[in-house]
Amino acid sequence: MIPLSIFFIIYAIFLLIFLIFAFFSLYHIFKFGFWDFFTYLVTFIFIGGTVIILFITWQSARQIDWSQSLVIFETSQPGSNSLDGLLNP
Amino acid sequence: MTLENKFPKKAKDEKFILILRRHWFVFFYNTLFYALLGLIPVGLYFLFKTFSPEIFTNQNTRALIILGAGAYYLFVWGFYYIYFVNHILDVWIVTTYRIINIEQKTLFARSWSEQNLDVVQDVTVSVAGFFPTVLGYGDITIQTAGAKIFFIFKQIPDPYKVSKKIIELVEKFKHRNVNN
Numbered sequence: 001m002i003p004l005s006i007f008f009i010i011y012a013i014f015l016l017i018f019l020i021f022a023f024f025s026l027y028h029i030f031k032f033g034f035w036d037f038f039t040y041l042v043t044f045i046f047i048g049g050t051v052i053i054l055f056i057t058w059q060s061a062r063q064i065d066w067s068q069s070l071v072i073f074e075t076s077q078p079g080s081n082s083l084d085g086l087l088n089p
Numbered sequence: 090m091t092l093e094n095k096f097p098k099k100a101k102d103e104k105f106i107l108i109l110r111r112h113w114f115v116f117f118y119n120t121l122f123y124a125l126l127g128l129i130p131v132g133l134y135f136l137f138k139t140f141s142p143e144i145f146t147n148q149n150t151r152a153l154i155i156l157g158a159g160a161y162y163l164f165v166w167g168f169y170y171i172y173f174v175n176h177i178l179d180v181w182i183v184t185t186y187r188i189i190n191i192e193q194k195t196l197f198a199r200s201w202s203e204q205n206l207d208v209v210q211d212v213t214v215s216v217a218g219f220f221p222t223v224l225g226y227g228d229i230t231i232q233t234a235g236a237k238i239f240f241i242f243k244q245i246p247d248p249y250k251v252s253k254k255i256i257e258l259v260e261k262f263k264h265r266n267v268n269n
Binding site for chain 1: 149156163178191
């Protein structure tokens, strides 16, 4: 049994890494870039796109009951297979 | 930040003649690649919806799909922006006095080199491939007698015109130095 919240923590770690890389990318653009319309536009789209991805993920994730567990192996039930836990919680 | 602030002029009469970046098609081509990466989950969605629709109704698999798709799109989006940063920060500048080569090699590797025009020995243009030939972009290799032997202007538009301009500026620079 694996608590679903573990996957949320893994996602949060991934998000943290993404934010670090995004920070360094923006830092480089602000420090070394020539600010023309194209740079403004792509940077604006990047920030907007990031917010949209996070918002959609959040909206979808809040419908899930993260207190549940994911059953991968059910050895007590004869005839069960490894996908039963995924498909029949 | 203006160009003059970033590159303090060596002399009062120094002028920025060429400010070069990679051809727009190079950016477009890579954008297309990242767009295709973004379409992979959409393809998988339709595939699973057709052959195994129950995974979208089960809460456990739904949870994994939501977090997996969210992480995947952040991954693609983040790498696309890193690509953009590397693309936009590669700049080659030719002034009436010098050549400046600025390259953002990776997110944490940046190089900057410059040489006076009088050390330029040879300018070579290379246009190779279908798209570079059709759209008119390519590399210019400038051989110098300085510490950095080669300056390579990568995938720049109108490389023949640019090489002519560089040779013209080198001649003018050398002529001016002889007269002074």
